[in-house]
Amino acid sequence: MGKLSTHVLDITQGKPGAGVKVALYAVGPQGRELLKSDVTNADGRCSTPLLEGDALKQGKYELVFSAGAYFDAQGVTLPEPKFIDEVTLAFGVADASQNYHVPLVVSPWAYSTYRGS
Numbered sequence: 001m002g003k004l005s006t007h008v009l010d011i012t013q014g015k016p017g018a019g020v021k022v023a024l025y026a027v028g029p030q031g032r033e034l035l036k037s038d039v040t041n042a043d044g045r046c047s048t049p050l051l052e053g054d055a056l057k058q059g060k061y062e063l064v065f066s067a068g069a070y071f072d073a074q075g076v077t078l079p080e081p082k083f084i085d086e087v088t089l090a091f092g093v094a095d096a097s098q099n100y101h102v103p104l105v106v107s108p109w110a111y112s113t114y115r116g117s
Contacts, residue, residue: 001053002052002093002095002096002097004093004101005100006045009106010106011107016042016043017070018043019040019073020039022046022063022065022066023037023064026059027060058095060091060092061090062088062091063089063091064086065106068084083108084108084109087111101115101116102115
């Protein structure tokens, strides 16, 4: 069975994004439903998969990362409002038997993602 995982990389400091709040939503015709919230560990990862086994289903999801609050906690001085605050990654799971790793590479000015395994 497949699983969904994530991690955060802070490219301004060249280190894992520890202490980033992450929220996972399922997105359907009725809107979005919060499935799980977590905080990244010292390695920038959630300690357990966000979803795995039967809990991972084909469909649309959103991961919301509290990047602005993370950079505040790091002592980064930013203008208000922040250019990058909450980062929402909308993605689809086509085959729930596979692993989906959806990382966030982030700075106060840009972000990127990709599908890992």
